[in-house]
Amino acid sequence: MLTIATGNKAVAAAVKEVKPDVIAAYPITPQTEIVEQMAEYVTNRELESHYIPVESEHSAMAACIGASVTGARTFTATSSHGLLYMHEMVNWAAGARLPIVMANINRAIGPGWNVWCEHTDAFQERDTGWLQVYVGTVQEAYDATLMAFRIAEHNDVLLPVMVNLDGFTLSHIMQSLETVSVGDFVPPIHLPHAIDTANPAGYGTLTGPDEYFKFRWDIERSMRDSVKVIQETEAEFAERFGRSYSFTEEYLCEDADVVVVSMGTLGKESEVAADQLRREGIKAGSMRLRWLRPFPSLDLSGRDIVVIDRDYSFGFGGVIAQSLKAKHRVDPFSVIAGLGGQEVTYDDIASFVKERRTGEEFWFGVNGNV
Amino acid sequence: MTEIPKEEYILKCTSACAGCSSSLILRYVTKAAGEDTVLVIPACCTSVIQGIYPNTAMNVPIYNVAFAAAAACASGMTEAFSKAGKKTNVIVYAGDGGTVDIGIQALSGAFERGTNFLYICYDNEAYGNTGMQRSGSTPTGARTTTTPGGKGHMKKDLAGIVAAHNPPYLATACSAYPKDLFKKVKKALAINGPKFIHVLAPCPPGWRFPSEKTIEMGKLAVKSGMWLLYEREYGKVTINGPSKAAMIKPLPIEDYLSVQGRFKGISKESIAILKSQAEKTAKRIKLEEEGIC
Amino acid sequence: MYEIRIHSRGGQGGVTAARLLAIAAFRDGKHATACPFYGAERRGAPVVSFIRIDDKPIKVYSQIRTPDLVVVLDSSVMETVDVLQGLKEGGKVLINATHDVTLGDYQTYAVDLTGIALRLNLVVAGSPILNTPVLGAMAKMGIITVESAKSAISEMFSDERNVNAADAAFQELVI
Numbered sequence: 161m162l163t164i165a166t167g168n169k170a171v172a173a174a175v176k177e178v179k180p181d182v183i184a185a186y187p188i189t190p191q192t193e194i195v196e197q198m199a200e201y202v203t204n205r206e207l208e209s210h211y212i213p214v215e216s217e218h219s220a221m222a223a224c225i226g227a228s229v230t231g232a233r234t235f236t237a238t239s240s241h242g243l244l245y246m247h248e249m250v251n252w253a254a255g256a257r258l259p260i261v262m263a264n265i266n267r268a269i270g271p272g273w274n275v276w277c278e279h280t281d282a283f284q285e286r287d288t289g290w291l292q293v294y295v296g297t298v299q300e301a302y303d304a305t306l307m308a309f310r311i312a313e314h315n316d317v318l319l320p321v322m323v324n325l326d327g328f329t330l331s332h333i334m335q336s337l338e339t340v341s342v343g344d345f346v347p348p349i350h351l352p353h354a355i356d357t358a359n360p361a362g363y364g365t366l367t368g369p370d371e372y373f374k375f376r377w378d379i380e381r382s383m384r385d386s387v388k389v390i391q392e393t394e395a396e397f398a399e400r401f402g403r404s405y406s407f408t409e410e411y412l413c414e415d416a417d418v419v420v421v422s423m424g425t426l427g428k429e430s431e432v433a434a435d436q437l438r439r440e441g442i443k444a445g446s447m448r449l450r451w452l453r454p455f456p457s458l459d460l461s462g463r464d465i466v467v468i469d470r471d472y473s474f475g476f477g478g479v480i481a482q483s484l485k486a487k488h489r490v491d492p493f494s495v496i497a498g499l500g501g502q503e504v505t506y507d508d509i510a511s512f513v514k515e516r517r518t519g520e521e522f523w524f525g526v527n528g529n530v
Numbered sequence: 531m532t533e534i535p536k537e538e539y540i541l542k543c544t545s546a547c548a549g550c551s552s553s554l555i556l557r558y559v560t561k562a563a564g565e566d567t568v569l570v571i572p573a574c575c576t577s578v579i580q581g582i583y584p585n586t587a588m589n590v591p592i593y594n595v596a597f598a599a600a601a602a603c604a605s606g607m608t609e610a611f612s613k614a615g616k617k618t619n620v621i622v623y624a625g626d627g628g629t630v631d632i633g634i635q636a637l638s639g640a641f642e643r644g645t646n647f648l649y650i651c652y653d654n655e656a657y658g659n660t661g662m663q664r665s666g667s668t669p670t671g672a673r674t675t676t677t678p679g680g681k682g683h684m685k686k687d688l689a690g691i692v693a694a695h696n697p698p699y700l701a702t703a704c705s706a707y708p709k710d711l712f713k714k715v716k717k718a719l720a721i722n723g724p725k726f727i728h729v730l731a732p733c734p735p736g737w738r739f740p741s742e743k744t745i746e747m748g749k750l751a752v753k754s755g756m757w758l759l760y761e762r763e764y765g766k767v768t769i770n771g772p773s774k775a776a777m778i779k780p781l782p783i784e785d786y787l788s789v790q791g792r793f794k795g796i797s798k799e800s801i802a803i804l805k806s807q808a809e810k811t812a813k814r815i816k817l818e819e820e821g822i823c
Numbered sequence: 824m825y826e827i828r829i830h831s832r833g834g835q836g837g838v839t840a841a842r843l844l845a846i847a848a849f850r851d852g853k854h855a856t857a858c859p860f861y862g863a864e865r866r867g868a869p870v871v872s873f874i875r876i877d878d879k880p881i882k883v884y885s886q887i888r889t890p891d892l893v894v895v896l897d898s899s900v901m902e903t904v905d906v907l908q909g910l911k912e913g914g915k916v917l918i919n920a921t922h923d924v925t926l927g928d929y930q931t932y933a934v935d936l937t938g939i940a941l942r943l944n945l946v947v948a949g950s951p952i953l954n955t956p957v958l959g960a961m962a963k964m965g966i967i968t969v970e971s972a973k974s975a976i977s978e979m980f981s982d983e984r985n986v987n988a989a990d991a992a993f994q995e996l997v998i
Contacts, residue, residue: 199677215631245597273594335881336854
């Protein structure tokens, strides 16, 4: 069905389509529309889920864990401080190998209180064992949420998946949306290690130094196996529903002399910048990174790279720029922009490209305007 | 006759909604507390009411802190001031969400440790800052954005929970009775140990009534018995005047419910529950006042 | 691409107006993006919302800097907000007013949205509903079709006075 919806409502609509058994969530700006919509679906009996209006985010994730380990399909959503408050349990969910799906609406961290877009919140969860995808349109928010359940619940993965949307910039804007009947594209959940009173087992018991590391390796092995699962899922999605996705969304990159790498809505704004630069005779392209974990293999050779990090790791650098340096041996012009919802326009992005300096870090608005 | 000081610590141009109870409450709280005061404020409406950097509408220091952390943060601040020999008032000023839900752990810990501070909860019975989702303090039958059909569960007895910690001073108040609130804050600040004031804060956008009816709503709450004004000093209960009068001749609770959009369509069962809860609370507090328990 | 900025106060439905307009444009077969700009949105405070309409998919997410049309639902915001800021040369203004208004050098259209709402008793919590009649005005200006305007309104609101208000504004606005 073709309609128009906000990013938040698109996520809610996708969740409704996959019929989770239990939803446990706590409101926080700018995620609130998701929890409100889920509450409405459940109250109207459009969705037969059990909805738990928990008292905090730590409890939201704890409740999802409790539900998920019985073999139930679960969902929650949060943002920023809420994500950080549940951090301990976010770790727990991955370690417990539970296919929980969570929407995170990317928002900056206080103090000072800031409700606008920044990626640092979810980036702080990058070491936990969760898969993370970042979307750039309302349609993609819907599609990625559907796929998240299938990927998480796949027997070769069995890890939780976080779907990230830019706060306000995507969560609150309305764009066109085609909803689908997901059918058996997302098959019924079957958790191999679900609690079974006929076959009792201890979960998460005390594990000594001679055994623990094996479980950590197990998570990493599944994280590596998830690459293939993601590819297969996205390929089948394209076949069934007509929309293609992969680890990156590339625009005019084939013959580009310079590529702008970014995530979220800046990845779309960068396409407009690329068009503008091309009109000025500069062969620019845009590469929007979709998956943060597992971190993709990329071919960045032979052109200049400008990275826009909407995040920062203090005392180290922009997370994406540093990741590309480490993993792909490039020396990008590392731009730090968009923190706390700082406005970044296609004109700004074009100027980052025109004024690029290999290997330097540039804080937009601090080190001048370029 | 209570003398209310003229000095305003809440300056004009707050970001409060028209008819906001919180900014009214805060004016009287700060007048009672005076200049040597720090307000510790977790995420709540008042986080926004203060205004946006680089301006602030508050003329006392405000320490803004994460949602779950207010009472714990205040504990630390109190201990530090105490060690330095300072008498600065440390007052937590929090909404119901940050008190009775996500903030309850810190609250309980601070009270159990006998922390010398004042905790004021202004209760608009929902998560106001984020757009009126239900909280543990939302009453039965109330519509919020996460209880579109009316809340099924009961309002948590916050005063009861705090009373279980045996604080030297616990009181209820209401934004419609500012002088009563002023006196209670002054009394509390003169006592050593953990003090708690639970203030009903009628909220025009949340409860869905016109902005100019805030005071009227607060009075209706008290006069219908839906909100009881009382104090508990070292365990001894005193019911305050307006509630004493309401006990003798309460207004029907329908008068209170019918003027709020959040109770539109409330079921008879929910009304009966609200009535029964209000009556039970009034009866219990009255018995405690009489010394019969 | 056609860019519109709507000025109003929190609680008047300015944000919903942007959403309704996006739905109507969508029903017209266009691409549309509607976005509120959130400061602390609270009753009575000035708020701004944005809509972009285009025949192609819209990839711009940054705020509208040079609108083609400025809509003022509550003229009192002009006391503190420069509603004309960035308005393109040749751009237009649509203002909720009881009489004709001239704003700068811009072609300004006035329609009494408040009057229409009050006449139909389209009032919620003391505020007249302006977001549905303004859609009728914008249909008269040719931004959306009147059929899509009504369809968008009916999708969101069951009270048919909303559609009537849009009709009234369509009739009353003189181009």
